[in-house]
Amino acid sequence: MRQITIITTGGTIAMAEDEQTGDVKPLGSEGLKRVLPLLSRYGVQVNMDHFCNLPSPHITPQWMHRIGQRVIHHLSNPDVDGVVITHGTDTLEETAYYLDLTLPGDLPVIMTGAMRSQNELGADGPLNLVNAVRVASHPRACGKGTLVVFNDEIHAARWVTKTHTSNVATFQSPSQGPVGTITKKDILFHQTLDRRRVYPLLPPVEGVYLVKAAAGTDDLLIQAVLQAKARGLVVEALGQGNLPPAMLPGLKKAVESGIPTVLVSRCHHGFVEDTYGYDGGGKQLKEWGIIFANGLNGQKARIQLMAALHVSRDPARLQTFFKEYPHG
Numbered sequence: 001m002r003q004i005t006i007i008t009t010g011g012t013i014a015m016a017e018d019e020q021t022g023d024v025k026p027l028g029s030e031g032l033k034r035v036l037p038l039l040s041r042y043g044v045q046v047n048m049d050h051f052c053n054l055p056s057p058h059i060t061p062q063w064m065h066r067i068g069q070r071v072i073h074h075l076s077n078p079d080v081d082g083v084v085i086t087h088g089t090d091t092l093e094e095t096a097y098y099l100d101l102t103l104p105g106d107l108p109v110i111m112t113g114a115m116r117s118q119n120e121l122g123a124d125g126p127l128n129l130v131n132a133v134r135v136a137s138h139p140r141a142c143g144k145g146t147l148v149v150f151n152d153e154i155h156a157a158r159w160v161t162k163t164h165t166s167n168v169a170t171f172q173s174p175s176q177g178p179v180g181t182i183t184k185k186d187i188l189f190h191q192t193l194d195r196r197r198v199y200p201l202l203p204p205v206e207g208v209y210l211v212k213a214a215a216g217t218d219d220l221l222i223q224a225v226l227q228a229k230a231r232g233l234v235v236e237a238l239g240q241g242n243l244p245p246a247m248l249p250g251l252k253k254a255v256e257s258g259i260p261t262v263l264v265s266r267c268h269h270g271f272v273e274d275t276y277g278y279d280g281g282g283k284q285l286k287e288w289g290i291i292f293a294n295g296l297n298g299q300k301a302r303i304q305l306m307a308a309l310h311v312s313r314d315p316a317r318l319q320t321f322f323k324e325y326p327h328g
């Protein structure tokens with residue numbers, strides 16, 4: 001029998017709907033135990049660690065670090081073959097990516113959750129949990145970094161994102177597609193994944209801000225970031241990595257005052273590049289020393305910067321980190 005530990009952290013998978021009001025509220029993960037006997041047919045034995053019970057908008061980077069330490073604690077037990085983490089879906093991709101960047105070792109670490117709470121019609125938590133445990137106990141899940149199992153699909157932490165507010169097929173990897181599929185009888189991996197960089201498992205550096213560009217936006221929010229003496233800045237730019245000119249004065253000041261600044265695109269596919277030579281175009285931003293992230297979305301680039309700042313604050317070095325671990 002393979003042995004898998006489930007670490008529960010909360011989210012809708014640990015919630016129930018109030019029959020009077022319809023509000024969905026935290027309940028606890030005890031109800032999930034009901035599905036565990038199903039797993040013996042797959043030759044898996046499961047232990048549960050009820051670690052915390054938070055809606056995922058309450059998960060902070062500090063919590064991500066605590067979850068990472070908990071994973072290491074369980075994986076250091078030689079009898080444990082893999083870990084499943086249940087988590088709210090709203091910030092699941094950020095925790096998954098943090099763990100992907102920081103956890104050493106090759107044993108499977110699988111994250112899952114639910115879009116419908118435990119007593120809602122068509123609740124997806126039980127199936128997602130059983131599937132996640134099946135993947136965690138599969139030898140081919142080793143060495144792939146943190147994976148997200150949801151709605152019969154397996155996604156890489158580096159590519160997956162929440163795409164729908166309520167649909168059970170919310171987790172998608174827009175640029176690459178899923179890395180695997182779960183059928184009733186089988187687990188099929190159809191993409192290879194290699195991990196390139198592992199940052200130290202330290203509490204993520206606080207004070208890294210994410211600012212989004214839109215048509216005509218100015219530098220008001222960047223000025224606030226400057227005043228806050230931020231440790232880092234991620235700017236979600238337009239298209240291939242271009243900004244409205246009114247954002248530039250604050251941005252230039254941020255770069256000149258040594259705040260490591262990372263550029264991503266608000267597009268779901270593709271890379272930011274120094275293509276355009278007009279005012280605010282990517283060429284100018286590259287010349288200023290802004291770090292270009294390869295196909296990462298804004299929230300994940302922020303997580304990577306929070307982890308990478310433990311290793312270096314030098315924009316040129318950080319640029320190599322963001323390049324050598326491509327995501328698009």
Ligand SMILES: NC(=O)C[C@H](N)C(=O)O
Binds near residue numbers: 055090115
């Ligand atoms: N489906 C969910 O888990 C959403 C919930 N708001 C959470 O992230 O905790």
